[in-house]
Amino acid sequence: MEILRPALVNIHGRIYRKNAVQEESYEEEEEEDYSYSEADAEQCLDEPCDAHDIQQTEKGFRCAIDVPSVLYKYIIGKKGETRKRLESETKTSISIPKQGVEGQIVVTGAHRAAVASAVTRVEVLIDSFRRKQPFTHFLSFALNSPQVQEGFLRFREQVLEHCGQDAGVEVSIFQNPAKLHLTIGTLALLNQQEVTRADELLQQCQRVIRDITEAKPLPVEVRGIEYMNDDPSLVDVLYATVALADGSDKLQQIADRLVECFVSAGLMERERDRVKLHGTVMNTLFRRDPSAEDRGASGRANMKDREAFNATNILQMFREVYFGAFDLNSVQISQRFSTDGTGYYSSAGHVTFS
Structure with missing residues (x-):
C-alpha cells in the first residue's frame, strides 16, 4: 500500500510524490558530514518545466530558489558529494552561498527540463531535512x-x-x-x-x-x-x-x-x-x-x-x-x-x- 499510496510532500503549494526510502542519519555537530544516495534522487518525479521560475540566459537556463542558510549543508553533503551527484545526474551546475550567508541557491544548465529536475530534487531534499529542524x-x-x-x-x-x-x-x-x-x-x-x-x-x-x-x-x-x-x-x-x-x-x-x-x-x-x-x-x-x-x-x-x-x-x-x-x-x-x-x-x- 505504501507503493500505491506514497507520501505526498507540499512544497510552496506544489504537491510531489515521495517514494519510501531509508533515510540516513545526520549528526548535528558535523557541519558537512552528509551523504546522498541514488535512492534520494528518485524521491520525486520530474514535473513540467513551467512549475518553476526558470529564466533563459545567453548560456542556457537559470533558476534561483530561496533556501535558509542553515540548510545549505544538506545540499552540499560530505565533501560536496551531494551537490556533485545532483549536478552529475541532472547535467546542471548548482551554486550555493557561503555558510551563514543568506541568499539563493542558483541552478543553471543547458536545458530547461534539466534545471527543473535539479530544482525539484533540491526542494524535496530541503523539505526532508527542514522537517527535522527544531521549531523556532x-x-x-x-x-x-x-x-x-x-x-x-x-x-x-x-x-x-x-x-x-x-x-x-x-x-x-x-x-x-x-x-x-x-x-x-x-x-x-x-x-x-x-x-x-x-x-x-x-x-x-x-x-x-x-x-x-x-x-x-x-x-x-x-x-x-x-x-x-x-x-x-x-x-x-x-x-x-x-x-x-x-x-x-x-x-x-x-x-x-x-x-x-x-x-x-x-x-x-x-x-x-x-x-x-x-x-x-x-x-x-x-x-x-x-x-x-x-x-x-x-x-x-x-x-x-x-x-x-x-x-x-x-x-x-x-x-x-x-x-x-x-x-x-x-x-x-x-x-x-x-x-x-x-x-x-x-x-x-x-x-x-x-
Whole structure:
C-alpha cells in the first residue's frame, strides 16, 4: 500500500510524490558530514518545466530558489558529494552561498527540463531535512492576564502545600506564570525572510478571525486541569482547560482556521484533524530547563530521562480549579526561548480580534 499510496510532500503549494526510502542519519555537530544516495534522487518525479521560475540566459537556463542558510549543508553533503551527484545526474551546475550567508541557491544548465529536475530534487531534499529542524516559533493565545496569573500562583501554592510530598512534585516543574499560553501550532522559521512571511500570512488571516469573533474580544474562562496519558501516577504534563463564557467554539474555530492556513502555505505541519487547545501548568521538561517551552502536541519533546510525577492527588483535589477569566483579544507568533517586557514570549507578529 505504501507503493500505491506514497507520501505526498507540499512544497510552496506544489504537491510531489515521495517514494519510501531509508533515510540516513545526520549528526548535528558535523557541519558537512552528509551523504546522498541514488535512492534520494528518485524521491520525486520530474514535473513540467513551467512549475518553476526558470529564466533563459545567453548560456542556457537559470533558476534561483530561496533556501535558509542553515540548510545549505544538506545540499552540499560530505565533501560536496551531494551537490556533485545532483549536478552529475541532472547535467546542471548548482551554486550555493557561503555558510551563514543568506541568499539563493542558483541552478543553471543547458536545458530547461534539466534545471527543473535539479530544482525539484533540491526542494524535496530541503523539505526532508527542514522537517527535522527544531521549531523556532509557535502560534499562541496568551493566558497571562493578571487574573489568571494570580489564580495560577494560588494553585501552585496549594499543590505544593497539599501534594508536595507526592513523587516528582516540586516547584521547578510549574510553568512560569508570565508565559501561560495556549499552543495552536509550531513553526520552524529558519531566517528573517521566513519570519516575515509568517507575519504577513497571519495578517492575511485577520479578516477571517474577525468574522468569527464578530470583531469583539472573546471572554474566556480558565478552569480545570487534565492530562493526556492513561496513568495519573506517571504524568509529564498537566494542562489547564479553557472555555468561552458563551459556550461557543469560536476559539477552536480560530485555531483550526489558522492551522489550515499555515499548513496550506507550507509553514506548518498538520498534527491532527483539530487543534488540541491546552495551557501547560506543569511540565517535567521544566525540571531540567526552566526556559523549556511547551512542545504542544508535536511529539518533538525529548522523552529521555524525564522524571514523571504522581498527579493522582492533584487531580482529585484540583480537577475543577478556577484560574480566572479575562477577555482574549489577540493571537501571536511567539518566539521560543525569548521574553518581552511583560515576561511573555517575544512576538514576531500578532493580530487582534477587535
